[in-house]
Amino acid sequence: MIMEETKIGTVLCVKPQGPRIDASVASDFKGRMVDWINQGNQRIVLDLAEVDFIDSSGLGAIVSSLKAIGSDGDLVICNIRETVMSLFQLTRMHRVFQIFQSRQEALKALSVS
Amino acid sequence: MDSSRADIRTIHLSTDSRLENVALVGLAVRGIVSGASFTEVEIHHVEVSVVEAVNNAVLHAYRGEPGHAVEVTLSLHPDRVECVISDTGAPMKGLKEDEPDEDPADRRNLAEGGRGLAIIRAAMDEVVYGSQGGRNVMKMTKYKSDRKDRVL
Numbered sequence: 001m002i003m004e005e006t007k008i009g010t011v012l013c014v015k016p017q018g019p020r021i022d023a024s025v026a027s028d029f030k031g032r033m034v035d036w037i038n039q040g041n042q043r044i045v046l047d048l049a050e051v052d053f054i055d056s057s058g059l060g061a062i063v064s065s066l067k068a069i070g071s072d073g074d075l076v077i078c079n080i081r082e083t084v085m086s087l088f089q090l091t092r093m094h095r096v097f098q099i100f101q102s103r104q105e106a107l108k109a110l111s112v113s
Numbered sequence: 114m115d116s117s118r119a120d121i122r123t124i125h126l127s128t129d130s131r132l133e134n135v136a137l138v139g140l141a142v143r144g145i146v147s148g149a150s151f152t153e154v155e156i157h158h159v160e161v162s163v164v165e166a167v168n169n170a171v172l173h174a175y176r177g178e179p180g181h182a183v184e185v186t187l188s189l190h191p192d193r194v195e196c197v198i199s200d201t202g203a204p205m206k207g208l209k210e211d212e213p214d215e216d217p218a219d220r221r222n223l224a225e226g227g228r229g230l231a232i233i234r235a236a237m238d239e240v241v242y243g244s245q246g247g248r249n250v251m252k253m254t255k256y257k258s259d260r261k262d263r264v265l
Binding site: 020022023024053055056057059060061063064066067070071082083084086087090091092095096 | 139
């Protein structure tokens, strides 16, 4: 899947072009995220503005990415749609990830952490 | 029991057991349910539940092997949608699944998978699964939030 990456200071912004992060692309998504993390990117903003659907495989890939970062950094989410947010709420993942309304807020939070 | 069969509209879909086809099923479900006065979130719950059920059929019933049929039937009732997903692969042991008991602060032990059935059970109002004569059938129902006689 196409994923737009932008580095702002020490923070990597990743924006999947979507619109779906599902079982057919989850492995590819996870692989790309792990590659970026292994390259030293420990602060990542996942911008979901172009994503209108995530299934359990996609969610699992995002969780895997968070685990790959470990305790030295963070992966936060921004621009999540109401429908996608409902999946995070159904699975209680909204308690695991910091979720911000905008990329600007997410960058600000990661820049001071 | 519905008194008027004319109020029920039904469509049958069939797809080959390939993950790349599942999005087509999801989009079809989204489109069909969108025309039935559910809320955006309710539509999404139906779509994700059907997708999860079809994924299960592809990955587990058919063990990821293409060339097998996964059947999806949607029935639109005045107050609900009923979705039936069936396959002729290996049956599941049931709907019971240990939901990960996760501490949000404990990243290392977060589950990376296995949430599919939990999503279906949380998103849909009724879920039933059974196997007979070599066919596995999962039936799930979502009621409209404005259903007046809904028991809360």
